Amino acid sequence: MLSVEEALERILAFFHVLEPERKPILDALGQVLAEDIEGRFDIPPLANSAMDGYAVQATSVAGASPEHPMNLRVTGTVAAGHLPTVAVEAGTAVRIMTGAPIPDGADAVVPFEDTDEVERRASSVSMDTIGVNVAAPIGANVRPAGQDVRAGQQVLQKGAVLRAQEIGVLASMGYGEVSVIRRPVVSILATGDELVDPAGEPRPGGIYDSNSYSIASAVRQAGGVPHLLGIAGDNVEAIGEMLKQGLASDILITSAGVSKGDYDVVKDVLARQGDISFWSVRMRPAKPIAFGTLAGPDGRRVPHLGLPGNPVSTLVGFEQFGRPAIVKMLGKGGSPRSTVQAILEQDIDNYDGRRVYARVKVVKREGVYYAKLTGHQSSNLLTSMTRANGLAICPEDTSVKKAGEQVTVQMIDWPENVF
Numbered sequence: 001m002l003s004v005e006e007a008l009e010r011i012l013a014f015f016h017v018l019e020p021e022r023k024p025i026l027d028a029l030g031q032v033l034a035e036d037i038e039g040r041f042d043i044p045p046l047a048n049s050a051m052d053g054y055a056v057q058a059t060s061v062a063g064a065s066p067e068h069p070m071n072l073r074v075t076g077t078v079a080a081g082h083l084p085t086v087a088v089e090a091g092t093a094v095r096i097m098t099g100a101p102i103p104d105g106a107d108a109v110v111p112f113e114d115t116d117e118v119e120r121r122a123s124s125v126s127m128d129t130i131g132v133n134v135a136a137p138i139g140a141n142v143r144p145a146g147q148d149v150r151a152g153q154q155v156l157q158k159g160a161v162l163r164a165q166e167i168g169v170l171a172s173m174g175y176g177e178v179s180v181i182r183r184p185v186v187s188i189l190a191t192g193d194e195l196v197d198p199a200g201e202p203r204p205g206g207i208y209d210s211n212s213y214s215i216a217s218a219v220r221q222a223g224g225v226p227h228l229l230g231i232a233g234d235n236v237e238a239i240g241e242m243l244k245q246g247l248a249s250d251i252l253i254t255s256a257g258v259s260k261g262d263y264d265v266v267k268d269v270l271a272r273q274g275d276i277s278f279w280s281v282r283m284r285p286a287k288p289i290a291f292g293t294l295a296g297p298d299g300r301r302v303p304h305l306g307l308p309g310n311p312v313s314t315l316v317g318f319e320q321f322g323r324p325a326i327v328k329m330l331g332k333g334g335s336p337r338s339t340v341q342a343i344l345e346q347d348i349d350n351y352d353g354r355r356v357y358a359r360v361k362v363v364k365r366e367g368v369y370y371a372k373l374t375g376h377q378s379s380n381l382l383t384s385m386t387r388a389n390g391l392a393i394c395p396e397d398t399s400v401k402k403a404g405e406q407v408t409v410q411m412i413d414w415p416e417n418v419f
């Protein structure tokens with residue numbers, strides 16, 4: 001039996017960072033930047049006002065106070081998106097809006113609230129002159145050109161994950177498209193004579209295929225593009241044929257057929273069409289894991305991850321081995337799940353020396369995390385996953401993790417109520 005780490009290392013050895021693609025910036029959200037991004041020009045391009053107010057020369061308002069306002073002649077007005085038409089001189093001011101370029105000659109902006117504009121308006125006094133009630137140091141409320149970005153400066157680094165703020169920065173520099181690592185395509189095949197597609201009619205002895213849908217969703221959450229191949233019965237030819245439809249993808253994932261039962265034939269397909277890397281991992285659930293490669297059309301070896309069929313095993317196996325492979329292909333190599341240390345609320349039994357991933361709900365009470373089992377830990381009970389936000393780990397060498405002990409929990413999501 002392999003440890004989880006050994007299995008993961010062997011699997012990850014088959015994957016590399018995928019090639020870049022160019023796409024519209026909005027479609028690149030969540031992907032990894034494949035190029036360094038330099039400022040194309042200064043941002044802001046021109047010195048501009050941080051406030052609505054009056055552009056002045058600082059020397060014109062030196063010593064101003066409410067008792068001794070400085071009266072300046074207003075020679076014009078300038079709004080954002082327009083260029084000033086007059087320069088500011090000693091003793092003059094230009095009315096200016098936030099974001100509007102600073103007129104020549106001005107070196108400070110006095111906000112409206114520090115002038116007598118409101119009083120003038122209220123008493124219909126001429127606005128050709130404005131009384132300034134405060135002194136303004138040079139540079140007051142002036143946003144200099146290039147304050148955010150200088151032309152030629154590196155702004156975003158290759159390898160960065162594009163979030164809302166990075167997309168905004170790209171837009172601010174007029175980039176419509178960007179080069180990012182493409183998303184891996186993941187083909188998913190469910191196997192089992194008993195399976196019926198959820199869109200189809202139920203039949204006696206049949207069960208609906210949930211694994212295709214849970215894996216596809218987990219693939220999408222991990223940043224991959226799922227491609228459902230459908231359902232193959234438990235025979236080598238059918239599985240082999242259907243897998244061929246997925247050979248153009250970056251990874252094939254099958255569910256079921258990898259345990260020791262009579263009809264567990266996924267491993268026979270791998271034996272016939274590909275190489276088998278290993279079969280058993282020292283973990284629960286998801287001990288039987290198949291991993292190998294199949295020959296692609298162009299001689300490429302297409303990795304194949306065979307997950308066990310029980311719905312919880314499928315998801316936990318995907319979490320430990322499928323997600324990391326996708327994350328690596330996306331160029332996000334160092335993005336493991338976050339873990340928290342929590343106080344366990346019930347025992348986790350470990351009767352055969354495997355690493356147990358127990359489904360738990362983590363909550364925070366008075367600054368401390370607590371992990372509560374979400375019910376019976378049988379690997380066929382998928383609804384126990386719906387109540388879980390983490391997998392609490394009982395190590396291989398621990399026969400029981402006791403209630404009240406500290407446990408490491410791999411967080412599979414961070415819902416609001418954890419905080």
Ligand code: AMP
Pocket residue numbers: 190191192194195207208209210211212255256257258259261264308309310311
């Ligand atoms: P197996 O790995 O073929 O022995 O399957 C183990 C268990 O998982 C059996 O109870 C199967 O019916 C169930 N199972 C297999 N594939 C799926 C699937 N796609 N959706 C839901 N349950 C499945």
Ligand code: MG
Pocket residue numbers: 191192193234256257263264309
């Ligand atoms: Mg089966």
